[in-house]
Amino acid sequence: MARAGKPTQSATIIDVAARAGVSAMTVSRVINGRSGVSAETRAAVEKAVAELAYVPNAAARSLVTSAELRIGVLYSNPSAAFMSEFLTGVFEEASIRGARLVLLKGEGGRPPAAEALAKFAATGLSGIILAPPLGESVAVLQALRGVGVPMAAIGAHGVRGATCVRIDDRHAAYEMTRHLLDLGHRRIGFVLGNPDQAASAERMAGFYEAVREVDGVAVQVAQGDFSYASGLAAGEQLLDGPAPPTAVFASNDDMAAAIVSVAHRRQLDVPRQLTVVGFDDTTAAVTLWPPLTTVHQPVRRLAAEALALVASEARAPGGKQRPRRDRILDHSLIQRSSTxxxxxD
Incomplete structure (x- = not known):
């Protein structure tokens, strides 16, 4: 069961594509009056545009007379599923905004080398997008200090000099934990994410907020870093105890998938003997058995929104910068077969 929230910000081309059941490129062709689209598809896109009150970016439709946007994208995330969604959102929105992407990748969640960051910052960028965890990396933020272009950090909290585009991690984790408690679980394991990311602390805070509302809950916590490998280690730790949890809430889907793998190796039935839930709703949630109950974080839309914000600010007359404030998108609880x-009972 998914809980749909009300839109809290302007629709993006990703939203229009989802509503019409087509790709973002098809939406682009319709908006720009190009051929190669059936009458039925064109009608569906036009209907979605009207329903969502989508307004195409005017600058992206007149590139021949406007300066090229160069948007830098910094990423280094151990979750391949998360990064696939993130990069898809960035690429699709960039194609509509007429932006050229300049990519720089770190490895294993670590920032790129200082020399690479310095060269990146000096390439004449119009704006910068930071994928987690780099939006909260001291080394990255120091290297980009003084660049003087709009920046957006995905999934980050309170980053000085950047607009943070995220969901309400704390409330999302609270809702998932309440779901486990309402099912009757009183021995619950929680797997933390990367300790250097504020989202990890927010999710843990939401977890404990829910737990404190119910008497007699035994909590076991294991440290992870959002990678599958860390989920395997956390699963072994949680299930090795004399009174293992009956439910495990992992802070992302990759770690939750690893917990399911550990349970299978121990011949534990999921969910009859162990409930497992995750966070993100990436492809990892639906490519294993059983499919994961998880928090849907609209990663693709977060990325598209970040690029739209940076592009719009970069094209603002006189380079006028807008006040920094968080953009919080809706999340939802997706119930599948792992609970x-x-x-x-």
């Missing part, structure tokens, strides 16, 4: 009441 059940605890054994014996």
């Amino acid at each position: 059940a009441a605890p054994p014996g």
